[in-house]
Amino acid sequence: EAQVTQNPRYLITVTGKKLTVTCSQNMNHEYMSWYRQDPGLGLRQIYYSMNVEVTDKGDVPEGYKVSRKEKRNFPLILESPSPNQTSLYFCASSPRQTNEKLFFGSGTQLSVL
């Protein structure tokens, strides 16, 4: 089954404790992206990647890191999480020529205490 898999689904952590949210897609998509979704603000792009070893900042990149060492994986790293990073996070992927047609993962609800 074609899918984007995120882990974990729920995560509670404390300020300053480094964490990684994993994302993997099995559709051989070139494009991958991370979004956060907050009430009243909608989906905002954090980082995106057009292919292996190619990443770029989205609208809200501060406090986040990403890497794209393999085509299928695009982990999101919070080196020193803060409470304002409490949010619902989504990973998404799409084929190269049609990045409007995003396939989303099921989300990771992160709470930073």
Place this chain on the structure above:
Amino acid sequence: QKEVEQDPGPLSVPEGAIVSLNCTYSNSAFQYFMWYRQYSRKGPELLMYTYSSGNKEDGRFTAQVDKSSKYISLFIRDSQPSDSATYLCAMSLNTGFQKLVFGTGTRLLVSP
């Protein structure tokens, strides 16, 4: 002013009603318009995708784009309780790795 405006709702309708969901936008250069549906505790899924102005129909769903008014709509005919979800509009300037701008979503509740 946000680039894309969308009424958050909730919009409550009885089963069988015709639903109209709308977005307005400020950037007249947007050319690609999408509607995503998001069920509770799930990721958004693409519902409709249109290019430029005009209508596109898919079963009970019709997407309409009016570029002159900078206004897009999604119509749902014969609404069902399974249509209860949040509907996000999104748009982009061009295709191929172009940034998508999302609305904040309208929550729809269809009661039996």
